[in-house]
Amino acid sequence: MDMRLIRRLHARLIENIDGPLLAIALAIVGFGLATIYSATFYAGGRTVAQVMNLGVGLLAMWFVARLPPQKLMRFAVPLYVVGVVLLVLVFPLGVKVNGARRWLSLGFTRVQPAEILKIAMPLMLAWYFHKHEAMLKIRHYAIAGLLLAVPFALIAEQPDLGTAILVGAAGFYVIFFAGLPWKIIVGMIVAGAAATPFVWSMLRDYQRRRILTLIDPSADPLGSGYHIIQSTIAIGSGGPFGKGWLQGTQTHLEFIPERHTDFIFAVFSEERGLAGNCILLILYLLLIVRGLTITARAPTLFARLLGGSITLSFFTYAFVNMGMVSGILPVVGVPLPFMSYGGTALVTLFLGIGILMGIQSHRMLVKQ
């Protein structure tokens, strides 16, 4: 009797869970926890707090995985509208932190409206294309582009270029998978290259400084150049097999800034070396391959577009972050997915995993 109850509970618990996806994500989180411990144990550890974030993330994943993708469609428009309205409100009402208005105070807590768009943007565009399925014209792509451009511009104006790029990428992936003609893609790349000088003039001082720092880190040795110099030393001195867990001198002599958040990869890379980096990249690759597999099998256009965009977002985060820490991309505030310390980011990522699982487990179902 009891056994049967437990078995039924167990079945209920895992019925929507995709084993491979969960295993890969947890493996990366495991590496992350070990690295967070190494980066923070002597100065008020953050490991336990991150385990609790993980708990919340898993719970969020489990709930979302139970929802069929069709149900998610209902959230698309409201979530997008709320997100954009909050983004507009940030300008008059936002709290200024470090020279940028990104936060909105709710009295008891602060929220970053741009975070909402990370999920709302692909939802909205996937819903839009799904609605016009099988009769897509150029003008639909143009409208989708507009839906993408408005929040992108609002976030970039805060200014928060890092998040703007992530949101922009998530939206672009939807448009790409929806079949944006290659001619237009190529045309955009050419136009983008031609517009570089114009974009340069639009960038804010600190953003320009970060790009210049990439070219010559020694120009600002006490400021942002310092971060790149020190994280590059950390990675390089890690060598093929690393210095060993808790043995990173760059980390423990406090040369690496933001050790447990944006620059956690420098800590990992110093202690685990090239071998560790390859394992981590393989894990990310497996995660992406699994996500794309689920996407390719998805039953509806909405699910395919959403799944594809979420999966490629994992890629964007990982690539931008590792590129920044190893000195081939400018410094933008992007965490390393499933590794960096931080509750909001981790929960958002597991929400994404949950959506993918929902797509996978409901692929036999279509709307009546």
Added chain:
Amino acid sequence: MKTARSDGDSFVLLGGVPHKPRDDELARFRFRVAFAAGAVVLAFSLLIGRFVFLQVFQHEYYTTRADDNRISLVPIPPSRGIIEDRNGVVLARNYSAFTLEITPSKVDDIDRTIESLEEFIEILPKDKRRFRKLAEESRPFESLPIRTRLADEEVARFAANRYRFPGVEVKARLFRQYPLGPIAAHAIGYINRINKADLETIGEMEQSSNYKGTEHIGKTGLEKSYEFQLHGGAGYEKVETDAGGQAVRSLSRTAPVPGDKLTLTLDIKLQDMAEKAFGDRRGALVAIEPATGEILALVSMPTFDPNLFVDGIRSEDWDMLNNSPDRPMVNRAINGAYPIGSTFKPFMALAGLETGKRTPNQAFFDPGFFTFGRHTFRDDKRGGHGMVDMYKSIVQSCDTYYYALANDMGIEAIARFMKPIGFGGKTGIDIDGESEGVLPSPEWKRRRFRQPAQQKWFGGETISVGIGQGYNAYTPIQLAQATATLANDGVLFRPHLVKYVTDARTGEKTMIEPEPLRTLPWKRQNVDFVKKAMIGVNREGTGARAFAGAEYTSGGKTGTAQVFSLKGADYKAQKLKQELRDHALFIAFAPAEQPKIALAVLVENGGFGAQSAAPIARMVLDYYLLGRQPDGPARDDEEAVEGDEE
């Protein structure tokens, strides 16, 4: 074979057959997925390439750089700007002293280390307590002082035993010192160790690089409001270090840029003399040069010694300052809002003239009370002042005259007239912590209260506003600014404490220009009349005893404000008797013909204005205009019975 699902979802199971979109669409989609996967692999290969480059080909190079991280950048904090008074007397400076510092992360057993250090160097229990507090607030790799101001022998004794104490160092550091101690402490403010909130501010101002190596930051007063001028720019030194992180050789050096020097408008001798005049009384005094808005003295009594804060204040000292019922940390001159009593009358009189509600010669009979509806407002003088014109109303401080005037003008007109003189608004003085006070008006009441019953303005409330009571609450600096504006015939300046800022390298001076904020459109004859009446106050009226025998002409006005229960209950219980006494006020300007100084004095629970505030004003004016040094604190004039005057 459709089966409805039991959980109520509107979905059906299609016999396990996946829904199939159109084949060409699906093919196109799958091609794009494959394309994306290819792009991902390509991007990751790029990363692998970069890692191989760094970790295999450049491995040795980076190992050498990391192994001893031989070359490190040591920020050199700039020396903080000096603050001096208008005559060049130094009010805040720096001196170099040796400190004994411990870096907690480099020491195994801190308690044992401290114990062994005590063999050479005296370490008091309070030093240990402060060190523990600092250690809690700081990161473990920061070097923290256990003892400051070491004597030369102590440095020598430690140097001989240095090898025994890894992680312990003697460092030469610059310390802030306020040579005059508590004098003008509220204006100058103090610095203290940088805390989390300060770090955020520094980040917001994009000053993080500049503050590496800086340990202190201005917390109050001018030290805070001119922080970024006083701080200067950090320099840095490239040094070669040994394996333990000790600098062995300097490779290159970029010198720091010292902070700017502030020259204040304060006359510190006047300030000192005015503070002494208060004796052990609580209160505030603000003296302004009417023609420029320069603040000559900004007194808030009691005061405190800012030197206590410089290296992190001891908890005993902090408790004493914070728990004292006299509240020495409050800057009463700009933060305390008080009803100003009869010192409001000259401004009311001017309002009456300017709005045409009164002429100077119009006289009224004062029976000793004023009736409004069924409510009676009493004059302090039993039986009244008899026939009263405007001159007499100011000189003898007749209440009834102003009850009637306030009633005739109405609250809106009063507020409209007072607002541009600065009543009930921040003056914009260049230090933080100013309060707005309250300029009562129906609109203010609507904003102030929640319940509709309380939001309504009653006509009776206007009456007591006319004599500076009721909801009126102004800061001493507002009152001084208003007095200076009157003395200056309606030209209003922003009161300020800094006269000019000197660039420490180039010697270039940036003047804080005395630009008038606005010129009030007052008729000359009206202003002259009110001034004449205020001269009368000091010659034959309520201020005459205090100004007997003065060798210059001055205008003044006494004030006595009923005390509201504004303070906490403890305060009351402790000093119940004194607490019940009224606040004494006095405003003055002199010389009357060409005012060089205008001031407002407030003595908390000082009784009548003529009794305790006017003698202080007399001393300050005697000193400023004649150079006469007083022989002690101002004495209360116990015989000044203001009861039948106010």
